[in-house]
Amino acid sequence: MGRWAPNARERLEAAALDLFVENGYEDTTVAQIAERAGLNRATFFRHFADKREVLFGGEDVLAGLFADGIRAASPDATLAECLHAAFVGADATMTPQQRVKAAQRVQVVAANTEVHERGLLKQARIAASVTAALRERGNDELSARLGAELVILAFRVAFERWMKADEDKPFSPYAQAALSDLQARAAQLDSRSQARA
Amino acid sequence: MGRWAPNARERLEAAALDLFVENGYEDTTVAQIAERAGLNRATFFRHFADKREVLFGGEDVLAGLFADGIRAASPDATLAECLHAAFVGADATMTPQQRVKAAQRVQVVAANTEVHERGLLKQARIAASVTAALRERGNDELSARLGAELVILAFRVAFERWMKADEDKPFSPYAQAALSDLQARAAQLDSRSQARA
Numbered sequence: 001m002g003r004w005a006p007n008a009r010e011r012l013e014a015a016a017l018d019l020f021v022e023n024g025y026e027d028t029t030v031a032q033i034a035e036r037a038g039l040n041r042a043t044f045f046r047h048f049a050d051k052r053e054v055l056f057g058g059e060d061v062l063a064g065l066f067a068d069g070i071r072a073a074s075p076d077a078t079l080a081e082c083l084h085a086a087f088v089g090a091d092a093t094m095t096p097q098q099r100v101k102a103a104q105r106v107q108v109v110a111a112n113t114e115v116h117e118r119g120l121l122k123q124a125r126i127a128a129s130v131t132a133a134l135r136e137r138g139n140d141e142l143s144a145r146l147g148a149e150l151v152i153l154a155f156r157v158a159f160e161r162w163m164k165a166d167e168d169k170p171f172s173p174y175a176q177a178a179l180s181d182l183q184a185r186a187a188q189l190d191s192r193s194q195a196r197a
Numbered sequence: 198m199g200r201w202a203p204n205a206r207e208r209l210e211a212a213a214l215d216l217f218v219e220n221g222y223e224d225t226t227v228a229q230i231a232e233r234a235g236l237n238r239a240t241f242f243r244h245f246a247d248k249r250e251v252l253f254g255g256e257d258v259l260a261g262l263f264a265d266g267i268r269a270a271s272p273d274a275t276l277a278e279c280l281h282a283a284f285v286g287a288d289a290t291m292t293p294q295q296r297v298k299a300a301q302r303v304q305v306v307a308a309n310t311e312v313h314e315r316g317l318l319k320q321a322r323i324a325a326s327v328t329a330a331l332r333e334r335g336n337d338e339l340s341a342r343l344g345a346e347l348v349i350l351a352f353r354v355a356f357e358r359w360m361k362a363d364e365d366k367p368f369s370p371y372a373q374a375a376l377s378d379l380q381a382r383a384a385q386l387d388s389r390s391q392a393r394a
Contacts, residue, residue: 117318146350149349150346182339187383188275189343
């Protein structure tokens with residue numbers, strides 16, 4: 001095989017997911033992943049630091065997309081509006097093909113603590129990226145951190161709903177709806193609220 | 198050394214922290230930790246599943262304390278009040294001695310991704326525990342998850358402030374204050390809010 005490998009990253013991701021589901025995460029080696037993708041180990045390590053990273057490329061993309069969306073929001077957008085703006089570009093990475101892969105990933109993550117932990121690290125990095133973008137807009141530290149947690153939770157809820165949907169639909173309407181659902185509940189969390197639990 | 202070792206758990210924790218700070222997390226073995234504590238490897242593994250767990254025993258305790266606090270809240274407590282109730286028993290584990298160890302832990306966690314990941318897993322388990330306790334009180338799924346994220350974020354903010362304080366003070370007032378600060382901001386996250394960012 002040549003040094004130039006078209007779509008090497010995507011091929012490695014697909015091969016890794018297939019092998020993780022077939023043989024288990026623990027029992028799959030980087031050499032096997034590379035072989036299944038028709039590439040070599042060196043190519044694998046040009047794209048991914050380790051075996052776990054191959055599962056979480058989308059999260060790094062999302063961290064950038066969320067921050068870009070917030071930065072591109074209208075200068076007079078409210079904090080609530082900025083949170084919605086985070087999801088504007090999410091469909092670029094949450095594609096129908098990704099939806100199929102995501103089902104495999106959920107299975108692998110649920111079966112392995114190490115993999116689950118890496119997913120949580122990626123989530124923490126998305127939160128840091130969103131927090132930074134909200135801080136740049138002049139929000140105070142606590143508002144920015146709270147807003148970032150809301151974006152993450154809305155993403156997780158939307159992801160669960162999107163995965164359960166029968167047909168391929170774009171992701172962002174799910175994200176906007178989940179965020180609105182959470183925002184409506186956020187007011188109840190205020191100590192001044194009289195909502196009874 | 199005998200089979201019966203008083204305070205074995207605490208001695209192992211203290212020995213591990215000292216060694217992690219002195220020699221680095223990676224370069225410290227379970228055998229060294231046990232030796233420093235005057236115990237053997239078998240005793241270590243009776244208390245901890247692996248080297249990382251020795252850093253996060255407090256988190257398992259907190260997950261139970263938070264849930265207990267919520268369950269013990271008045272039957273007519275609002276959701277906002279239930280979140281405050283989560284912190285009522287936190288001082289039992291956030292002691293002045295823990296405050297000294299916590300500073301060492303922060304240093305170890307910051308220097309090692311693997312350790313950081315385990316901390317995030319523990320945090321996710323605290324969130325699940327708080328979510329379950331809030332669900333038991335009849336809160337809907339989304340309110341419970343949002344409430345749990347607020348408890349976690351309040352804990353993290355309070356922990357940072359508590360660690361920066363010059364003198365030994367109980368933890369729970371920091372947690373209640375951080376939670377109130379976040380709750381006041383939660384209302385701004387509602388789409389109907391007009392707060393400008």
